[in-house]
Amino acid sequence: NRIANALIARGVGPGDYVAFRLERDLDLVATMIGVAKSGAAYVPIDPSYPHDRARFMVTDANAKCVVTSSKLDRAFDDPSVAGAVAIVNVDDAEIESAPAHRPPHRARATDVCYTIFTSGSTGTPKGVVLTHRAVVNTLEWVNATMKVTPADRLLFVTSPSFDLSVYDVFGARGAGASVESAETETLREPTLL
Numbered sequence: 001n002r003i004a005n006a007l008i009a010r011g012v013g014p015g016d017y018v019a020f021r022l023e024r025d026l027d028l029v030a031t032m033i034g035v036a037k038s039g040a041a042y043v044p045i046d047p048s049y050p051h052d053r054a055r056f057m058v059t060d061a062n063a064k065c066v067v068t069s070s071k072l073d074r075a076f077d078d079p080s081v082a083g084a085v086a087i088v089n090v091d092d093a094e095i096e097s098a099p100a101h102r103p104p105h106r107a108r109a110t111d112v113c114y115t116i117f118t119s120g121s122t123g124t125p126k127g128v129v130l131t132h133r134a135v136v137n138t139l140e141w142v143n144a145t146m147k148v149t150p151a152d153r154l155l156f157v158t159s160p161s162f163d164l165s166v167y168d169v170f171g172a173r174g175a176g177a178s179v180e181s182a183e184t185e186t187l188r189e190p191t192l193l
Helices: 002-009 026-038 051-060 134-144 166-172
Strands: 017-020 041-044 063-069 086-089 112-117 127-131 153-156 178-181
Touching: 002 026, 002 063, 017 026, 026 041, 026 063, 026 166, 026 178, 112 134, 127 134, 134 166, 153 166, 166 178
Parallel strands: 017 041, 017 063, 041 112, 063 086, 153 178
Antiparallel strands: 112 127
16 A cells, blocks of 8 residues: 555556566565556566666656666666656655555556566567456456465465466455465575475
């Protein structure tokens, strides 16, 4: 709610795009949910992407702002990007001091929920756009087909730049199940995983 309210205070809402570039932790999950609550669409940028690709995605998506951390925001030091978008650091006082109440519902079924960019292996990466209606239909189908209940727990291991992450964050929670996020170091160590 704090992330959503901080974005709304910056004028973010339906029709806007908010990119995020974050490590795999609670801030990443909170940002995905916070952007959705603001009514905007999110654009995930994997921290392992080269800075040029990150800047391209922000520019191509016409992102109004980028949510990142002070550790990762150096990808947006380029004045041509930094001058065009606002940088919001999840570890700054702006988020901590934002209201914690639930913002009013802002998104419609036909609004864009997210844009995920293709790998670009066959040329320039392209943003694939999905609406809230399409996302909700898919999440409800998976939950019904897999019989997901509040007793279930899901390990979130998917990159947010891959569409399965949408289910990992929103789908299981929609059925009342718990989601545990595997941090980057855990994904690289089979014993921990």
